[in-house]
Amino acid sequence: MSDLQSQDYVRRSASTMTPPMARSHEDQVAKLIDVTRCIGCKACQSACMEWNDLRPEIGHFEGSYENPMDLGPSVWTLMKFAEYENEQGNLEWLIRKDGCMHCEDPGCLKACPAPGAIVQYANGIVDFISDKCIGCGYCVKGCPFDIPRISKKDHKSYKCTLCSDRVSVGLEPACVKACPTGAIMFGTKTDMKDWAQERIVDLKSRGFEKAGLYDPPEVGGTHVMYVLHHADKPSLYSGLPDKPHISAVVEAWKGFIKPLALFGIAAAALAGFFHAITIGPNEVTEADEIEGARVLRESESEKSP
């Protein structure tokens, strides 16, 4: 239990029972990304790679500010740039820091078949435990935000850890610390919601009437939240889901099919047991042996006339 002293698990993949938690007074943490203050400098991206010892291969310019073009096993956070022409015909440059949302009800964890490969700590962080990961890719299918990526080198799944190693010793995540405009903040979930409300009031007074907080209730809320100028249309921000949901296949497979399958296995085992005690195994009787010998003889005499 030594590793659970500071970080109790509240959820664990492929486990029907979660380890009991003796300490229950840990604050929920959250990262608040205020896209209205972001200037797209990518300091968060640099800081993330520096802290987590990630160096993706240098690619080619693709005609976009996005660099690289997609998240990857070595790219846990990525600035996404969207150009939007608003009702007044003005161009708005909507920049969003993409990465794991650390859902309260994580689809990846639900889908994962490897016991303990995905865990959620009491502070809300969802973490991948690489040595238990089997690289099946179910988490990719289970994620409502299309975040995890499987490494081609070690065939394990990777994503943002919310710097669980920094948070566990009382520091903020590396991206939060680096952000020069204060667009990324970190604290308790309550404080982050309060701060977001202040920002939303301010934005509304500046003409962004639809400004709001992105903390989707469909996944039980998230531990990474956004302040959006157009909270009514999250999909404007490079395809942020309007209503994120865990895939119906995953819900069905891990929801009602799993108990059905368990029931089926138990029924088969019980049927076998009762068959064994009521009817018992097929015994070879004396009559059977004589009959068998006769059939064998006949067939041999037919073969060699």
Add this chain to the structure above:
Amino acid sequence: MEMTRREFIKFTGVGLAASSLGLLGFGASGEAQAAAVRPFKLTHATETRNTCTYCSVACGILIYSMGDRAKNARSNIIHIEGDPDHPVNRGTLCPKGSALLDIVHAPTRLRAPRYRSPGGTEFKEVSWDFALDRIARLMKDDRDKNFIAKNKTGDTVNRWTSVGMLAASASSSETSYLTWKAVRSMGMVVFDNQARV
């Protein structure tokens, strides 16, 4: 242990059933769990305050190096992040500053002075002694030739206008003061610094 074929198949079947039940979630949930959170990598690293040199903003940085500076340990910079106590950036850094670690360890980084002789086409690596002696020699020669002690009206001005100096951007008030003292003491008037001296 003697085992008939029938028994072998039975055992295999039981084993398969047991492992299937385990995978379906009947496994022991209280099993020993391996360490989950990555160990914090700076616990005993040496922390050094410094100033980022890459623009005139001059953000405060914390440089972490492995080892505790014991006699037999060779330090190596392993991480750089913003200095929360520095009034300029209060812990934040720009993308370049956040990636300083790779600038420090860049294989293309200049590690010694390089010299291209007049009319030469190639730079070659030289010693600091050579470089400093040569700079001093040339400065002295130029100063002896072009120093203006008095202007046309006969007032003492002690100017040396034919040589200038560019200082680094990572200047604290103290280093700016020293730069000013050193350069002005020679009469040099043309000098500047990215962060303004």
